[in-house]
Amino acid sequence: MSNNGETGSATVLEVNNLKKYYPSVKAVDDISFEVNAGEIVSILGPNGAGKTTTIEIIEGLRTKDEGEISYFGRFKEVNNEVKNRVGVCFQENSFFEDLTVSETIRLYKSLYEKSLDTKELIEIFELGEKVKTRIRHLSGGQKQRLAVALAFVNDPDLVFLDEPTVGLDPHARRNLWEIILKFKSQGKGIVLTTHYMDEAQQLSDKVYIMDHGNIIAAGSPQELINSSGLESVIEFPEESSALFEDVIIAGEYAYLHIRDTVSAIRKLLESNVTNFVVRQPTLEDVFLKLTGKKID
Amino acid sequence: MKRYLVLFKSLFKELFLTSKDSVFWLTIFPTILFLILTSIFGNMEENVQFRVKVLGDSEMLKGILDNIEQMDAEFIQDYSQETIDALKVELERDNIDAILILPNDFDKLYSTSLLLRKTFLFRQVPVELYDVPLRQSSAIASDVIKGIFGSMDIPENVGYEVHNLSGEQYDYNNFIYPGIIGMTIMSVFLCAFMSYLIYFRRKKILRKISTTPISMINVYLTTAAVNLIALIIGLCGLSIVAYFLGVDVVTYLPSMIVHTLIACAVLTMMTLVVMTFSSNSSGLFVFQQVFLQIQMFAGGFYFPLKVLTPFIRKLANFLPITYTVDGIRSAKGLNSLNTNHYIVPLIYLLLSTLIVLFRSRKLTVLQ
Numbered sequence: 001m002s003n004n005g006e007t008g009s010a011t012v013l014e015v016n017n018l019k020k021y022y023p024s025v026k027a028v029d030d031i032s033f034e035v036n037a038g039e040i041v042s043i044l045g046p047n048g049a050g051k052t053t054t055i056e057i058i059e060g061l062r063t064k065d066e067g068e069i070s071y072f073g074r075f076k077e078v079n080n081e082v083k084n085r086v087g088v089c090f091q092e093n094s095f096f097e098d099l100t101v102s103e104t105i106r107l108y109k110s111l112y113e114k115s116l117d118t119k120e121l122i123e124i125f126e127l128g129e130k131v132k133t134r135i136r137h138l139s140g141g142q143k144q145r146l147a148v149a150l151a152f153v154n155d156p157d158l159v160f161l162d163e164p165t166v167g168l169d170p171h172a173r174r175n176l177w178e179i180i181l182k183f184k185s186q187g188k189g190i191v192l193t194t195h196y197m198d199e200a201q202q203l204s205d206k207v208y209i210m211d212h213g214n215i216i217a218a219g220s221p222q223e224l225i226n227s228s229g230l231e232s233v234i235e236f237p238e239e240s241s242a243l244f245e246d247v248i249i250a251g252e253y254a255y256l257h258i259r260d261t262v263s264a265i266r267k268l269l270e271s272n273v274t275n276f277v278v279r280q281p282t283l284e285d286v287f288l289k290l291t292g293k294k295i296d
Numbered sequence: 297m298k299r300y301l302v303l304f305k306s307l308f309k310e311l312f313l314t315s316k317d318s319v320f321w322l323t324i325f326p327t328i329l330f331l332i333l334t335s336i337f338g339n340m341e342e343n344v345q346f347r348v349k350v351l352g353d354s355e356m357l358k359g360i361l362d363n364i365e366q367m368d369a370e371f372i373q374d375y376s377q378e379t380i381d382a383l384k385v386e387l388e389r390d391n392i393d394a395i396l397i398l399p400n401d402f403d404k405l406y407s408t409s410l411l412l413r414k415t416f417l418f419r420q421v422p423v424e425l426y427d428v429p430l431r432q433s434s435a436i437a438s439d440v441i442k443g444i445f446g447s448m449d450i451p452e453n454v455g456y457e458v459h460n461l462s463g464e465q466y467d468y469n470n471f472i473y474p475g476i477i478g479m480t481i482m483s484v485f486l487c488a489f490m491s492y493l494i495y496f497r498r499k500k501i502l503r504k505i506s507t508t509p510i511s512m513i514n515v516y517l518t519t520a521a522v523n524l525i526a527l528i529i530g531l532c533g534l535s536i537v538a539y540f541l542g543v544d545v546v547t548y549l550p551s552m553i554v555h556t557l558i559a560c561a562v563l564t565m566m567t568l569v570v571m572t573f574s575s576n577s578s579g580l581f582v583f584q585q586v587f588l589q590i591q592m593f594a595g596g597f598y599f600p601l602k603v604l605t606p607f608i609r610k611l612a613n614f615l616p617i618t619y620t621v622d623g624i625r626s627a628k629g630l631n632s633l634n635t636n637h638y639i640v641p642l643i644y645l646l647l648s649t650l651i652v653l654f655r656s657r658k659l660t661v662l663q
Contacts, residue, residue, distance in 0.1 A: 059507055080509040088507040094499040098314035099306055110302035111508040150504075 010037045011073055012158045012189035013058065018067035020053055020213075027053040029213035030067075033206075035189040037157065040180070042192045042200040044283075045210035046291050051193050052091070054210070055160055058191075059088055072157065084113045087156035091163045091193075093147035097136040101127050101146060104135060105153060112154035124179055125149040140167040148176060152183060159183070162193045177203055197284035207283065211291050221283050228286045232261040236268060236276035243271055248288050257281065257289055299510060300518055307522045311492055322488060323530035326480040327537050333476070333598065334469050334541060346437035347391070349383050351375060352398030356406065360444055367440065375400075387426055388461050389629065393437035395426035406454070420455035428461045473543045474552070474624035475597035476534060478617050481556060482588055484527040485520070485563035490584050492519055493567070494577045512660050513568075513652075520564045527560065544628060551627040558641050559620040565648030566616075572651065572658035591615050596622060601632035616644040 013035040020028040028050045035041045045051045056062040058069055060078030071082045078086075095104055102118060109115040122128055125145045130138060138146065148164045161180070165173040173196075180203060184190055194200050200207055201221045209217040209224070217224055234256040241247045241254035244264070248255045258264050261278060268276055312318050348369045350357065361369040372379065375397075386392045399405055405421045412418045423445070427438035438458070445454045493516065496502045505515055531552075539545045570583050592598075594608045595618040601609055612618045613633070623637030631637075652659070 061503065061506065083507060083509045086507065088504070090500070090503065092500060094501045094504065096306060096310040096501065098310050103306060103309070107302055107306045108508065110299045111505070111510050113509070154508075 014070040016068045019065045026213045038187045039205045040190045042204040042207045049210040050213040085157045087151035087159040089151035095135040102131045108153045158189045201283040230257045230281035231259045240273045322526045330476045346393045348394045350396045354402040393434045397424040423456040426459045474621045478621035555620045555623040568652045572655035616641045
């Protein structure tokens with residue numbers, strides 16, 4: 001399955017039987033997955049599912065209890081060679097607040113053996129106007145873009161992006177998607193953690209859904225939707241949820257995943273429920289069906 | 297090397313150049329503190345206890361001197377020239393304030409002179425008094441002794457001969473300067489350095505850096521280098537002001553450089569040791585404050601060790617920066633400790649380094 005060479009669709013990351021147990025919880029319970037070059041892999045899951053722990057173990061920030069991680073088919077641990085080829089964007093990013101954008105990029109560039117051109121990076125991430133601005137004077141969105149830019153500063157082969165579009169407006173989100181897809185097309189393997197289901201659906205080649213430390217579903221977004229057996233989703237107010245047996249309630253809405261759409265609609269109308277929506281299932285519905293909760 | 301230079305420049309800007317707090321506390325405050333202390337204590341003696349050596353024996357004088365609280369008099373029976381010469385050296389070195397040489401059987405001679413004072417058999421009792429008039433404490437001690445004889449009813453009974461020695465004047469400015477250096481080293485390498493590392497940890501900046509190829513220990517050491525530069529800037533400012541206030545900065549310079557560098561290394565490693573044991577910022581803050589206060593007040597920074605209680609004096613012997621301050625003072629002969637000034641700090645440095653090497657994993661952000 002994996003190709004350990006370093007050309008074409010080489011496996012840049014392979015995780016086998018990874019375990020991390022804490023006294024009261026199995027944070028990561030025997031999971032395996034892989035990421036190929038030029039591929040975006042999303043890890044989805046509700047809070048506490050074990051996503052962050054998994055990613056942090058792979059990044060070398062936490063120790064593992066058991067299992068094997070292989071980087072670029074050659075390395076079994078996070079050494080400097082691996083660090084030179086890996087980019088990381090955390091969910092919460094901190095900077096030296098009194099450095100300017102260009103100084104920050106120059107600092108992180110200097111820490112790696114190879115790097116992208118500062119000007120190019122600034123242009124890609126549309127930070128040109130803020131290049132001489134101190135970090136403390138940037139907006140949340142600008143800081144987020146800088147954080148993602150820093151993940152690519154060393155021209156990495158494998159990138160971890162943890163909630164990269166949090167705090168961005170819809171336009172900026174779309175722009176960042178394009179940038180991520182551009183880097184993907186350059187052959188970089190990207191591991192994405194996001195709670196935006198549309199983002200995962202748009203960007204991912206493969207999605208791993210985690211819950212309680214396990215991977216409970218894996219595949220491309222379309223494969224997951226197809227294999228879920230969902231034909232339609234009816235979304236209606238939670239107070240009418242008693243009309244059906246297998247509804248999932250999330251917040252103010254109830255979600256009914258059903259094949260026989262017509263009879264369900266009839267039942268709703270007979271009960272005078274008119275404010276409902278019928279739509280094609282999405283990755284979010286698959287997630288909801290599998291985990292029983294909406295992602296926060 | 298380039299990466300360390302860029303990291304150094306970035307940290308220097310972040311931690312020092314753009315931080316008004318750091319500039320004030322690390323460079324301006326030591327000078328202000330020096331000015332405050334010298335203006336308050338500059339013309340005062342370091343203590344009000346007069347140390348007098350009395351050659352000879354006299355129950356009468358003993359009784360009088362014992363009743364003067366500030367008088368710390370010791371009677372010696374050895375009249376040899378060696379003893380007298382040794383005492384003169386002690387007086388010149390400011391280890392004692394005055395020497396009083398009584399004739400043998402002073403009490404008997406004094407009583408006889410009293411009885412015979414109206415007769416041709418009357419003889420004055422010859423007494424010799426040695427002091428250093430330049431030094432305030434010596435001049436006062438000498439005056440007190442003269443006053444005692446003056447109060448013995450008929451002053452002419454005692455004919456005292458005063459010998460003025462040329463010891464150095466006690467100079468608080470020269471005394472306090474090494475103390476301020478010690479305090480500045482503590483501010484920079486204990487407070488600021490540890491606070492920066494706590495801040496980095498809390499803000500998770502180290503997490504991001506730990507995903508790059510640079511090692512954490514090198515990040516810490518680069519931060520220490522930034523602190524060293526801040527310290528040098530602070531000490532330059534302090535020394536310029538001190539020079540104009542009459543401090544013999546040039547004499548102090550070589551020992552200041554050596555002892556400061558050793559102290560910086562000791563405190564850097566001690567900070568790292570503490571960080572390997574606690575990732576909790578409040579725990580680190582407690583250590584910082586406890587060590588700072590004990591070292592500052594028990595370490596002879598602001599007062600000579602000899603005026604401290606025996607317990608504190610013993611405690612001071614175990615504190616590394618005591619030797620830094622006293623070592624710098626030794627350049628002007630103002631030291632209180634006559635032991636080697638390098639051994640204790642180097643033991644601290646060695647032990648701290650070993651602990652840091654042994655527990656270096658704890659310095660990473662690995663969980």
